[in-house]
Amino acid sequence: MDKLNVLVVGAGIGGLTAALCLARRGHAVQILEQSAEVTTTGAGIQLSPNCTRVLHSLGLAGELAAAACMPDAIEIRYWRDARLIASAPLGHGITAKFGSPYYHIHRADLAQLLFEEVSKCCGIHCSATVDRVLDDGREVSALIGSTTYKADLLIGADGIHSTVKNTCLSDEKPRFTGNIAWRATVPASQFASLTSTTQLWWGPGKHIVYYPISRGELINCVCIVEKSGWQRESWTEKGELSELQADFSGWHESITALLASVNSESCFKWALFDRDPLPRWCTGRVSLLGDACHPTLPFMAQGAAMAIEDAAVLAACLGDRSDIAASLMRYQNLRMARTKRIQRVSRRNAYVFHMSGMVSAVRNVLAGRMLADTMDWLYGYDALRSN
Numbered sequence: 001m002d003k004l005n006v007l008v009v010g011a012g013i014g015g016l017t018a019a020l021c022l023a024r025r026g027h028a029v030q031i032l033e034q035s036a037e038v039t040t041t042g043a044g045i046q047l048s049p050n051c052t053r054v055l056h057s058l059g060l061a062g063e064l065a066a067a068a069c070m071p072d073a074i075e076i077r078y079w080r081d082a083r084l085i086a087s088a089p090l091g092h093g094i095t096a097k098f099g100s101p102y103y104h105i106h107r108a109d110l111a112q113l114l115f116e117e118v119s120k121c122c123g124i125h126c127s128a129t130v131d132r133v134l135d136d137g138r139e140v141s142a143l144i145g146s147t148t149y150k151a152d153l154l155i156g157a158d159g160i161h162s163t164v165k166n167t168c169l170s171d172e173k174p175r176f177t178g179n180i181a182w183r184a185t186v187p188a189s190q191f192a193s194l195t196s197t198t199q200l201w202w203g204p205g206k207h208i209v210y211y212p213i214s215r216g217e218l219i220n221c222v223c224i225v226e227k228s229g230w231q232r233e234s235w236t237e238k239g240e241l242s243e244l245q246a247d248f249s250g251w252h253e254s255i256t257a258l259l260a261s262v263n264s265e266s267c268f269k270w271a272l273f274d275r276d277p278l279p280r281w282c283t284g285r286v287s288l289l290g291d292a293c294h295p296t297l298p299f300m301a302q303g304a305a306m307a308i309e310d311a312a313v314l315a316a317c318l319g320d321r322s323d324i325a326a327s328l329m330r331y332q333n334l335r336m337a338r339t340k341r342i343q344r345v346s347r348r349n350a351y352v353f354h355m356s357g358m359v360s361a362v363r364n365v366l367a368g369r370m371l372a373d374t375m376d377w378l379y380g381y382d383a384l385r386s387n
Contacts, residue, residue: 004318006381007142007151007351009130009164013107014290014307015047015112015157016383020058021123021201030123030149032142034129039324043185044213044220045107046198049100051305054098055265056314057384068103069212071198076367079203086367087376090198099221100380104198104220106213110304120242130158133286140148140285153285153324155314157307162275162292168283173272174295179350180267181298182223182244184262188212191258194219201255202354206247208255209222221258222298223248224272226354236334239269272297273348277340282328289314294339299349302342302378312383336387345374 004027008019011033019029047055049070051274059133072091095101118124132143133154146300160174188195198211210221225247230311241264248255274297281293290307297303310331317331318324355363 004153004324005151007032007140007149007154008086008155009133009142010154010158010162010290010292011035011115011124011126011140012157012159012290012307013110013114013304014311015155016118016153017054018109018289018311018314019122021060021311022113022318023118024058024316025318027315027318029122030151030248032128032130032149033116033146034052036127038111038126038304039108043106043183043218044106044211044222045110046211046301047103047105047110048301049094049098049102050304050381051308052103052265052381054308054383057312057331057369058117060113060117061204064103066103066311067104067109067113067215069214069216070101070103070193071211072196074198074200074371074381076200076202076371078364079207079251079255080200082254084200086371088371094375094379097151102379104211104213106218109214112378130163133164135168135284135286139283151317152371153287153328154286155289156292157289157293160275160291160295161225162288164286165278165288165292168286169280169375171274171287172278174275177225177272177274177297177350178228179224179272179297180269182221182225182239182247182267182273184221184244184259184267185213185218186221186258186263187219188219188342189193190261191219193197194258199253201352201359202355203251204360205354208248208251208352210258217239219258220335221262223259224298224350224353233378237269238265239256239267240264241267244269245291248385277343281332282325285324287314287328287331294343296339296343297346297350299344299353300346300374302346304341306342308337309383310380313386316384316387330387338381342378344351 004246053386077089134141194214206225208223289310314331
């Protein structure tokens with residue numbers, strides 16, 4: 001296979017994983033990142049077996065195990081009385097079933113271990129905001145001010161507001177979903193009983209999920225609320241703790257106690273945006289990856305996982321330099337149906353999680369089977385064998 005020169009735009013989880021997958025196959029990779037340094041905002045992230053098998057194939061098994069947590073189970077509970085609606089095993093049980101573990105990790109820890117590996121084999125250029133992308137059929141160029149980077153192909157891993165997408169494929173804008181998300185972490189020492197499971201609580205018009213991260217030192221909390229009148233999309237936007245607590249007033253005392261322990265300086269709020277699946281991810285020597293082509297709402301915990309899967313399939317599809325466009329189209333065709341399904345089910349879950357009245361009672365009866373069925377098709381997928 002010919003060695004290709006590749007530009008990856010964006011140094012988030014998807015971009016770093018793509019760069020590492022490509023470099024492991026012998027390609028020369030340069031990453032263009034608009035921020036002044038490679039950092040990842042946010043807190044917790046869930047890594048299910050469908051993506052940990054990719055990360056393990058890159059030699060990161062030991063590092064992941066050292067930095068992450070592996071809760072024993074996921075439990076779904078009713079907002080008012082903590083009644084158990086459904087549960088499913090995680091931990092060693094899910095590893096035995098699917099061949100790879102289910103980890104909970106701080107996003108910064110994952111970004112750091114990926115960055116350390118990528119920096120050994122790829123070039124990384126920070127403060128590099130791409131203005132335009134040009135493809136003349138022989139090579140592709142990324143223009144950054146007066147500087148031009150050239151390569152055989154370019155991968156846009158630059159998120160839901162992708163410059164690469166807007167320049168080369170579609171300028172369709174994302175839309176507000178009517179949901180806002182709160183995120184916070186609390187010291188696990190205050191809630192020792194919460195470190196062995198992932199908890200998902202369903203209530204009318206809102207839900208909350210929390211789980212251990214940072215080697216069990218922190219509890220990561222994400223609270224989703226249907227709300228209008230506020231549409232700022234920033235993971236670093238501070239929120240008023242009193243508003244968060246008011247949003248969950250009347251919930252079970254376990255939830256109100258958890259939110260009472262949040263430090264007001266570490267309470268963040270952001271609006272959730274969505275976009276319909278794109279009809280096309282690739283054009284010539286340019287392709288998209290992750291949220292740039294299939295932004296995924298967080299109601300399946302699969303946003304990062306889809307980008308990691310993309311990275312493995314993309315790297316496997318690239319072959320001879322004379323057929324780059326066909327290789328990229330093959331990657332798109334292998335990935336599009338699955339990512340559309342994930343987007344669709346994640347969007348549906350926004351409705352399912354927030355049901356009320358009689359329809360929620362029917363949902364609760366069916367929840368266990370729905371959870372088991374979803375795990376089978378979701379976690380059983382093997383990106384390393386998909387092509």
